[in-house]
Amino acid sequence: MKKTKQQNNLIIERKNRKSYEELMTDETIFALANGVLGTRGHFIEGYGMYDYPQTLVNGFYNTYPYKYEENYKQFPQVGQTIVNLPDASYIKIESDDEVIDLSHAEFIELDRNLDMNQGTTFRKATYLTKHGYEFQIVEEKIVPYDINMVVSRLKVKSNNYQGKIRLTSYLRMPLEKKAHPLDPRLPYATKDLDIEQIHADHDFAYLTARTTNTSLSARVCMTHDQPLDYKVEDDEVHASMIYDLKPNIDISLTKYQLYYTDLETDDFDQAMDEDLKNLRKFEDYVETETIIRKDFWSKSDIQVDDTRIEQALHFNIYQLNLSGGVQPSTSIAAKGITGEGYEGHYFWDTEIYLLPFFILTQPQKAKNLLMYRYQTLHHARLEAKNLGGTRGAKIPWRTINGKEASPYYPAGSAQIHINSDIAFAIKSYFEATNDLEFMTDYGAEILLETAIFLLxxxxxxxxxxxxxxxxxxxxxxxxxxxxxxxNRMAKAHFEYTYDFITEHKDSLNALLERIDITNNDLELMKKAAKQMTLLVNQESNVIKQDASFMSKKELDIEGIPKQNFPLLLNYHPLYIYKHQVLKQADTMIALVLLDEHDKTLYQNTFEYYLKRTTHDSSLSKCIYGIAAYHLGHHELGYKYFKAVTEFDLMDVKKFTRYGLHVANLGGSYLMLIYGLFGIRMNKILLINPAYQTEIKKAKTTILYQGVSIDLSLNQQKINIKTNAPLTVMIYGQKVIIDQEHEFEMISF
Amino acid sequence: MKKTKQQNNLIIERKNRKSYEELMTDETIFALANGVLGTRGHFIEGYGMYDYPQTLVNGFYNTYPYKYEENYKQFPQVGQTIVNLPDASYIKIESDDEVIDLSHAEFIELDRNLDMNQGTTFRKATYLTKHGYEFQIVEEKIVPYDINMVVSRLKVKSNNYQGKIRLTSYLRMPLEKKAHPLDPRLPYATKDLDIEQIHADHDFAYLTARTTNTSLSARVCMTHDQPLDYKVEDDEVHASMIYDLKPNIDISLTKYQLYYTDLETDDFDQAMDEDLKNLRKFEDYVETETIIRKDFWSKSDIQVDDTRIEQALHFNIYQLNLSGGVQPSTSIAAKGITGEGYEGHYFWDTEIYLLPFFILTQPQKAKNLLMYRYQTLHHARLEAKNLGGTRGAKIPWRTINGKEASPYYPAGSAQIHINSDIAFAIKSYFEATNDLEFMTDYGAEILLETAIFLLxxxxxxxxxxxxxxxxxxxxxxxxxxxxxxxNRMAKAHFEYTYDFITEHKDSLNALLERIDITNNDLELMKKAAKQMTLLVNQESNVIKQDASFMSKKELDIEGIPKQNFPLLLNYHPLYIYKHQVLKQADTMIALVLLDEHDKTLYQNTFEYYLKRTTHDSSLSKCIYGIAAYHLGHHELGYKYFKAVTEFDLMDVKKFTRYGLHVANLGGSYLMLIYGLFGIRMNKILLINPAYQTEIKKAKTTILYQGVSIDLSLNQQKINIKTNAPLTVMIYGQKVIIDQEHEFEMISF
Structure with missing residues (x-):
């Protein structure tokens, strides 16, 4: 029996972050989600001015026509964008003659927290109105794990106002999106929803809307724990009530926002009726969530004696866990369900940066995520043809519905490595789970189709x-x-595909025949793997990022003014491309993932590229950090570990307001698992803990081949405990762990 | 005294080309222009259906916002497009109850010609109406050289109809442009003009319109040789008259369309009043034009014993001559003034493909064209900065106003060779004219600024x-x-700049100081030239097009279905880029222009790339043709000579309807001059006639360093006649031509 772990450091607190920038950033930090529905930490009473509340359902999307000034018919002709749902978040708070929000009153104090023990956010805002009244607004919020609902409990109190308070709860179409025409990472403003139905009943109301182009339907229903007066006014529902507020005595209202889309529900009426019947009190949801979160923390135990890193890691995997993986019909968006940045698109981030967390703690979610690629494989087959291919499948670089949606192909469709990234993830999943059924039914087909495209x-x-x-x-x-x-990933992809198919040939013959792959194709893969071009500068013994990189002009990165980063926003692509400068780790990812053995080559390559990397992408530092640990540069590793874990919490790139950098959330977990503990998911689990001195104690729990493994670091000692015997490879030595095993860190 | 040459083969005739495709193509073939104003060969009576008459003024343009799905602020944010002017071309022809045009009657016969002796087009169309009447419409048209005017003489006749004929002459806003969203070579439909003023007087009418974004004004005035009834109806002027038509007796009406834009005229009223006073009869314009054309033909004499080639060359240089070069404020658009293809943009085509014709026959026009680059150099300086440069000027890849307008930078801004192309043209101009004043005042500055950018x-x-x-x-x-x-062109550019500046240092010191170029810069240019990377595959002794070309995948060009050309419309750029396939000559242009001496390298390179070239661009075959002549592959040279000269006349690419391929017009002249006669414009004129047997007789006249030179080929003999002594280099030997010199072709 596994004993329950006690997880601490699960509350993120923030005080008096009142500036516009901070409020926007904290909307992201205090976002709540359940893997399907996500809602940001906007104020229930609004700000009165720059409100843009966002509630999103993963994969609920619209399309819009792309326009190219020089169009080619092979370019994606429509874009895809996640759609901000009708807004049911807002409750207007009015005293006798004042509105209580930031545009009409001043902040005196602002306290907020996210409690990861119970899945709630708490916010207490104290306002001073122009008439000199002080109001305290408390908002508690939860998104239950098993229903697409936001429950908010609002409390209003004053120490010096006595009189009427009117609460008006709104249900309305989403507010207008702001366009950012000069930042390619942000979406254009488009009109995505048409209203279809609006209805106010005596104790609830709903609004149904349909996406303009994909014809997907969404219904939002609101109700409250008290009888309000529901009225339809134009395209909005207002439900209001007037209270008598006495000094220092709370009034309280709980609002339920229910969300339905036809991605999950066939019959909105039926689902809504049922949900409305089964509503519970706020505390009840908290109670259930607490149990669920406890289970989560026990399976994803992380303890680090650096409390900032520990807390940040908790936050990161907490948010990561709620960003997707619940159903096989969607993947995880670059910003999870916490914002519209990158338009809710799925990238390779999922397989390379996020999947390890799920594989090692919740393999069912990992499988769901891989199934998304299987379910959209037919689109990838068409995309292969679109790129002039005659066979196979090309995984789209960015997508929601499985079709390529990248309008700038040089940093889009051209990234064919995504085929091997998916293959690498499939291999990792299989090694870690032995899920042969998945492989024969789905995995092998993806492996083969993505490999044959590359061939x-x-x-x-x-x-x-x-x-x-x-x-x-x-x-x-x-x-x-x-x-x-x-090339290196394609080599691994070819090798693994060849090996797996050859080993399981008998059960895969029907598949091979169906997708028309011959022995000759497999032999060609083997040959291509063997003859793969892998360029190394012989003189300096440094891997060449590509055939031309090292002959490019050097760029004095140190000399570039800070405000000119990220470079992509401030320099012409040609200027960037002609220089030896990296946005993010490139070659190093291959060395990290495939655990390159040549130490000198590893070290030289690391040095060469690190100097030339801007880390303008949030996918970069975790890789260099892992490599630094691997190479014994533990001070740098530690520095990056801190930077990576706190990336969103500290809003390092001033971009967190558009949503969490989900790849980096996963990347921080990779730093722990790949970096600190030196884990690699092979047939036999590799454990090569990094020699380091900064972190004295660290613990985590993973699941491998059905065995739960507790890894703990204490000074220079590593302890491994399992709940069943498991063969692992520690620093190159095969060891059967039977319950417990302890060994020393090795310094390189 | 030069004796007047007798030029034959100056009439292009076409009969019964009645299909829609043919009519559209012939609109281009029968386009008339005067270097500033151009008008297409649409029917004065219209077609009744798919009419899209185009009258254009070179450089009269509008802008419109570019939209990128992934925008970078260094990308051009506005497009530029030539603007179709208000239409004054149309005269509606009606009998008692029928309209006479293609939508209401059938063609019986259609005869057209372009008479290059006198600058007119003639068209006779015989229609059969539904009521069984036969009408003969004759339209003669001229665009005088010195006034932006179209004069059309319409005659209507019938052999079996007797009765009223109503002629209604229109002045109206341009008809709606058709969009071609999937062909990047064609413009989007945009609304470019707002009407400002419309006025009908008793014997003339005019309409003034303004471009929506550039705020350029254009006025179109119409008048006739007979008193008509002018009326404004909504936004149109209709001027009509009713005639009594008797069998076999013509009625006739001459229409004058006068065009003013504020590119040429400050005061529309004054200019118009004056022009209206000075109108002459149609025959008078023909008479004047005949004199002007005669002078042109005497200076641009071309005779070839292959009459098809000869006629096509006449057509090509005739149209080329009228496509621009009249004022220094504009260059020559990719389609001249014959259509809106490529949006009226100027490319490197002007300097590399067109300029030699002007240098060798009308150096003043050559100078005007180069002056355009000087006048827009300030924009090029800003573009250099936009590309991350710290110094110098980057000539825009495509432009009207001097700013970069290429939205797809991989096949746009990235073509920095344009800087050296302009430098090459400047050098050629100077060598051929000894115009030192131009060089010190303008040329040197362009040379330096474009060179320093490359450095x-x-x-x-x-x-x-x-x-x-x-x-x-x-x-x-x-x-x-x-x-x-x-690189090769940059090398020549650096070398020439260094040499020229060094030689004329004393007169250029002020310039060097003003644009901040030091001796060290010049020495660096010299060094860069010396150390220029010029890649050659040592094994095969073939020049490498670039660092990666030869390692790319081979493409079976023969195996690609015909309808899949041009490849750019049918394959993803990535597919094209990863293969060893060329749209057009590349390396070979350098060998041709700079007269590479290593014969083996030349031959090997020619063979290697020719096999891999699709000639999807009209800039390709002339270069290979010249190279073929140079290498002694005269059968191929001849084949290409025919193909290139007749490219538009035969509508080889089914694209002539969008305008003439002006670069190819120039290219056909290059085949004659560079190819057949082996001319290169060095300090000492090179004459290395190609050994060939297909063309027995050919003659042409050029101007070099102020000396008029008649070149004639007769069997294997070449005769050179000059009107003053001139030193030339014939097959590597310096010869002073004093009046006449004859020598034998040399076979390689």
């Missing part, structure tokens, strides 16, 4: 296999030849 | 100078390193 895309020349005109992970080089990461 | 863009590495992340002329490879053409 077709590339070519043999002089006994070498080449992949030309591709873009690697680093988007500050584009359309290059023989990008090391792409 | 700054590139870098030295291992004793080599590199230009990375560029696109060469061949747009089927993009963003490559060390494109041979770019």
């Amino acid at each position: 077709d895309y590339g070519h043999f020349q002089n006994q070498s296999f080449h992949l030309n005109s591709v873009t690697g992970p680093d988007e500050y080089s584009a359309i290059v030849d023989n990008n090391y990461y792409t | 700054d863009y590139g870098h030295f590495q291992n004793q080599s100078f590199h230009l990375n992340s560029v696109t060469g002329p061949d747009e089927y490879s993009a963003i490559v390193d060390n494109n041979y053409y770019t």
Whole structure:
């Protein structure tokens, strides 16, 4: 029996962050989600001015026509965007003659927290009105795990006002999105929803809207724990009530926002009726959530004696866990369900940066995420043809519905490495779970179709296999030849595909026949893997990022003014591309993921590229951090560990307001697992803890091949405990862990 | 005294080309222009259905906002487009109860010609109406050389109809442009003009309109040789008259369309009043034009014993001559003034493909064209900064107003070779004219500013100078390193700039100081030229188009279905870029222009790339043709000579309807001059006639360093006659031509 772990450091508190920037950022930090529905930490009473409340359902999207000044018919002709749902978050608070919000009153104090023990946010705002009244607004909020609902409990109190308070609870179409025409990372303003139905009953109201192009339907219903007066006014429902407020005595109102989309529900009426019947008190939801969160924390136990890192890691995996993976019909968006940045698109982030967390703690979610790729494989097959391919499947670079939605192909479709990224994730999942059924039913088909595309895309020349005109992970080089990461991952992809298919040939013959893959194809994969072009500068013994990188002009990164980062917003792509400068780790990801053995090459390559990396992408530092740990640069590793874990909490890039950097959330977990504990998911689990001195104590729990493993670090000692015997590889030595095993960190 | 040459073969005749495609193509073929104003060969009576008459003024343009799905602020944020002017071309022809045009009657016969002796088009269309009447419509048209006017003489006749004929002459806003969203070579439909003023007087009418964004004004005035009844109806003027038509007796009406834009005229009223006073009869204009054209033909004499080639060359230089070069404020658009294709933009086409004709026959026009680059140099300086440069000027890839307007930078801004193309043209102009004043006042500044940009863009590495992340002329490879053409031309550019500046240092010191160019800069140019990276595959002794081209996948061009050309419309750019396939000559242009001496290298390179070239661009075949002549492949040279000269006349690419391929017009002249006669414009004129047997006789006249030179080929003999002594280099031997010199073709 596993004993229950006691997880501390699960409350994120913030005080008096009152500026516009801070409020917007904290909307993200205090976002709540359940893996399907997400809602940001906007104020229930609004701000009165720059309100833009966002409640999103993962995968609920619209399309809109793309316009290219020079159009090519192979370019995606429509964009995809997650759709902000009708807004039921707002309750207007009015005293006799004042509105209580930021536009009409001043903040005296603002306290907020996210309690990860119970899945709630708490906010207490004290306002001073122009008439000199002080009001305290308390808002508690929860999004239950099993229903797409937001429950908010509002309390209003004053120490010096006595009189009427009117609360008007709104249900309305979403507010207008602001456009950011000069930042390619942010969406254009589009009108995505048409109202279809609006209805106010005596104790609830709902609004149904439909996306303009994808014709997806969403209903939002609101109700309250008290009888209010519901009225439809134009396209809005207002439900109001007047209270008598006495000094220092709360009035309280709980609002229930119920969300339905036809991604999850066929019959809105029936679902809504049922939900309305079963509503519970706020405390009841908290109670249930507390149990669920406890279970989560026990399976995802993390303890680090650096409390800031520990807290940040808690926050990160907490948010990561709620960002998706619940159903196989969606993946995880770059911003999770916490904002519309990157339009709610799914990238390779999921498989490379997020999946390890799910594989090692909740393999069912990992499987769901991989199933998304399987379910959209038909679109990937068409995209392969679109790119001139004759066979196989090309996973879209960014997508919601499975079709390619990247309008700027040099940093989009050209990133064919995504095929091997998915393959790598499938391999990791299988090694960690032995889920052979998944592999024979789905995994093998993805492996094969993505591999055959690469085989077709590339070519043999002089006994070498080449992949030309591709873009690697680093988007500050584009359309290059023989990008090391792409090629190295393709090599692993070919090898693994060959090995897996060969080993399970009997059960896969029908598949091979159906998708028309012959022995010759498999042999060609083997040959391509063997002859894969992997460029190394022999003189300096540094891997070449691609065929041209090292011959490019050097850029004095230190000399660039701070305000000119990220470079992509301030320099022409040609200027960026012609220089030896990286947005993010590239070659190093291959060395990290595939656990390169040549230490000198690893070290030289690390040094060479780190100097040239801007880390303009949030996918960068965690990789360098892991590599730093691996190489024994533990001071740097620790520095990056801190930076990566606190990336959103500290709003390092001043961009958290648009949503969490979910890849970085996962990346911080990778720093713990890949970096500190030196885990790699092979057939036999590798454990090569990094030699380091900064973190004295750390613990975590993972699941591998059905065995629960507690890993703990105490000074220079590592302790491994399992609930069943498991063979692992520690610093290159095979060890059968039977209950417990302790060993020393090895210094390189 | 020069004797007047007798030029034949100056009439282009076409009969019964009645299909929609043919009519649209012939609108281009029968376009008339005077270097400023151009009007297409649409029917004066219209077609009744798919009418889209176009009358254009070179450089009269509008802007419109560009929209990028992923925007970068360094991208051009507005597009530029030539603006179709208000339409004064139309005269509606009605009998008692029928309209006479293609939608209401059938063609019986259609005869058209362009008479290049007198600058007129003639069209005779015989219609059969539904009521069985036969009408003959004759339209003659002229655009006088010195006034922006279209004069049309309409005659209507019938052999079996007797009765009223109503002619209604229109003045109206331009008809709606059709959009072609999936062909990047064609413009979007935009609304470019707002009407400002419309006025009908008793014997004339005018309409003034203003471009929506650039606020340029245009006035179109119409009048006739007979008193008509002018009426404003809504936004149109209708001027009509009723005639009594008797069988076999003509009625006739001459319409004058006068065009004013504030590019040429400050005071529309004054200019118009004056022009209206000075109108002459149709025959009078023909008479004047005949004299002007005669002078033109005497200076641009071309005779070839292959009459098809001869006629096509006449057509080509005739149209080329009228496509621009009249004022220094404009250049020559990719389609001249014959259509809106490529939006009326100026490209490198002018300097590399068109300028030699003007240099060798009308140096003043050549100077005007170069002055356009000087007058827009301030924009080019800003564009250099926009590309991250710290110094110099970057000539825009496509532009009207001098600012970069290329929204797809991989086949746009990345073509930095345009800087050296302009430098090459300046050098050629100076060598051919000794116009030192131009050089010291303007040319040197362009040379320097464009050179210093390149020096700054590139870098030295291992004793080599590199230009990375560029696109060469061949747009089927993009963003490559060390494109041979770019580098080779930059080398020549640096060398020439260094030499010229050094030689004329004393008169240029003020300039150097003003634009802050030091001796050190000049020495660096010299060094960069010396150390320029010029890649050659040593094994095969073939020049590498760029660092990566030869390692790319081979493409079976023969195996691609015909309808899939041009590839750019049918394949994803990535597919095209990753293959060894060319849209157009690339390396070969450098070998041709700079007269590469290594014959083996030349031959090998020619063979290698020709096999891989689709000629999807009209800038391609003339270069290969010249190279073929140079290499002694005269059968191929001849084949290409025919194909190039007849490119538009035969509508080879089914694209002539959108305007003439002006670069190819110039290219056909290059085949004659560079190819057949082996001319190169050096300090000492090079004459290396190609050994060939297909063309027995050919003659032409050029002007070099103030000396008129008649070149004639007769069997294997070449005769050179000058009107003053001139030193030339014939097959490597310096010869002073004093009146006449004859020599034999040399076979290689």
